Amino acid sequence: MENVRKLRILVAKPGLDGHDRGARIVARAFRDAGFEVIYTGCHQTPEQIVSTAVQEDVDLIGLSILSGAHTYSFPRIMELLRENGAEDISVIGGGIFPLEDVSKLKEIGIKEIFEPGAKLKDIIEWVSSNISPRGAVVLRK
Amino acid sequence: MDIIEQIVSGDVRTIARILRDIDDEIPSARDILRRLYRYTGKAYVVGFTGSPGVGKSALVDQIAINYRKAGKTIGILAVDPTSPFTGGAILGDRIRMQRHFLDPGVFIRSLATRGHFGGLSKSTSDMVNVLDAAGKDVILVETVGVGQDEVEIANSAHTTVLVTIPGMGDDVQAIKAGIMEIGNIFVVNKADREGSRQTVRELMNLIELGARRRNGGNWEPQIVETEATKGRGIEDLYGAIEKHRAYLLSTQSEWREVAEKRAGIQLISVLRDQAFKTILKRIEECGDSMDEMVRKIVDKESDPYTIVQQIIAKALK
Numbered sequence: 001m002e003n004v005r006k007l008r009i010l011v012a013k014p015g016l017d018g019h020d021r022g023a024r025i026v027a028r029a030f031r032d033a034g035f036e037v038i039y040t041g042c043h044q045t046p047e048q049i050v051s052t053a054v055q056e057d058v059d060l061i062g063l064s065i066l067s068g069a070h071t072y073s074f075p076r077i078m079e080l081l082r083e084n085g086a087e088d089i090s091v092i093g094g095g096i097f098p099l100e101d102v103s104k105l106k107e108i109g110i111k112e113i114f115e116p117g118a119k120l121k122d123i124i125e126w127v128s129s130n131i132s133p134r135g136a137v138v139l140r141k
Numbered sequence: 142m143d144i145i146e147q148i149v150s151g152d153v154r155t156i157a158r159i160l161r162d163i164d165d166e167i168p169s170a171r172d173i174l175r176r177l178y179r180y181t182g183k184a185y186v187v188g189f190t191g192s193p194g195v196g197k198s199a200l201v202d203q204i205a206i207n208y209r210k211a212g213k214t215i216g217i218l219a220v221d222p223t224s225p226f227t228g229g230a231i232l233g234d235r236i237r238m239q240r241h242f243l244d245p246g247v248f249i250r251s252l253a254t255r256g257h258f259g260g261l262s263k264s265t266s267d268m269v270n271v272l273d274a275a276g277k278d279v280i281l282v283e284t285v286g287v288g289q290d291e292v293e294i295a296n297s298a299h300t301t302v303l304v305t306i307p308g309m310g311d312d313v314q315a316i317k318a319g320i321m322e323i324g325n326i327f328v329v330n331k332a333d334r335e336g337s338r339q340t341v342r343e344l345m346n347l348i349e350l351g352a353r354r355r356n357g358g359n360w361e362p363q364i365v366e367t368e369a370t371k372g373r374g375i376e377d378l379y380g381a382i383e384k385h386r387a388y389l390l391s392t393q394s395e396w397r398e399v400a401e402k403r404a405g406i407q408l409i410s411v412l413r414d415q416a417f418k419t420i421l422k423r424i425e426e427c428g429d430s431m432d433e434m435v436r437k438i439v440d441k442e443s444d445p446y447t448i449v450q451q452i453i454a455k456a457l458k
């Protein structure tokens with residue numbers, strides 16, 4: 001019997017953007033892919049997101065944002081992860097991002113950005129291929 | 142500082158990682174639990190059970206406020222169901238507890254049942270022990286919420302709170318079996334809804350019926366009406382929980398009985414888990430194939446009972 005870990009993902013919406021349908025759909029898709037999803041919904045501050053991520057020991061944070069506030073919240077979240085010794089938690093973003101911002105976000109450590117039209121199948125596959133549960137040698141759902 | 146010291150001093154990251162190791166059944170976690178055990182026994186555990194949607198999370202959120210005001214530190218374990226088909230889960234109870242996210246005195250952990258029945262996860266008792274050892278004064282456990290089957294919480298908690306809402310009608314009757322016996326406090330949440338007084342009356346009747354069945358003990362179950370989202374009735378619920386705690390502490394025998402019940406259940410649980418794992422390992426070591434055993438059963442060359450006898454005999458050699 002191998003010891004395999006389940007992947008734990010935090011799905012949250014930083015800032016004031018209240019459009020959570022996309023986040024909910026992705027959360028459900030993650031569940032259907034066999035992951036455990038901690039869903040904290042809308043109106044999360046970067047501080048709340050990082051606190052949750054650390055307490056729940058997640059492998060990945062999925063940030064949903066459509067309002068353009070990523071320029072503040074994403075770097076702030078990366079900074080807080082570092083301050084809390086949690087840089088090993090990967091972060092991805094989904095939503096609406098101006099093209100020129102995407103590379104900037106990747107420069108600060110956001111692993112991937114998914115824009116409108118991204119297929120659920122592709123998101124799941126990206127996660128499965130790129131994110132491993134902490135300390136695991138073999139990734140399995 | 143070594144891991145044990147870190148946990149006992151309340152280091153969040155270390156606690157979070159150990160809880161994960163327990164959940165993922167990483168072998169090293171067993172040793173940590175063993176070494177932590179002597180630090181346990183101080184926390185007060187309150188379980189919240191009841192059908193989905195009755196407002197357990199909102200109540201836990203509110204009760205946490207009261208305990209924080211009283212200066213207590215809190216651990217919260219919120220259990221949600223694992224999908225039997227995909228193995229995944231959406232753990233959404235945290236949403237209702239957001240006001241506590243930045244409070245260093247509150248540690249919240251969401252967990253999935255991962256195929257376990259009874260309303261909790263297999264890891265819940267172990268996680269309670271970790272939070273206990275980490276110095277949390279009160280641990281609030283919120284069960285999955287499938288209703289009737291959830292007697293398991295009564296084994297891990299000092300006080301069990303059963304939550305219902307008005308208009309469940311037949312359900313109140315249906316919960317007679319087992320659940321009534323385990324509830325120390327009954328809450329009718331969403332009490333602003335129609336039928337609230339009737340639900341209270343029905344509960345009173347059931348409690349009275351149960352009184353004759355209750356084997357000893359002088360605690361009379363309390364009924365509290367609440368509107369969790371509005372914060373109404375919370376003071377009463379908090380008062381009832383504290384009253385139950387005082388009752389348990391008032392007599393050495395009551396407290397001892399609860400402690401023995403909890404310890405007994407945990408002992409059996411760990412034994413069952415470890416014995417099973419040990420035997421499975423033995424099967425592997427002997428090079429026996431489970432598939433082959435299954436084949437024999439299907440081809441009627443043997444039967445499950447004989448095979449298990451053989452397995453155990455071999456394992457005990």
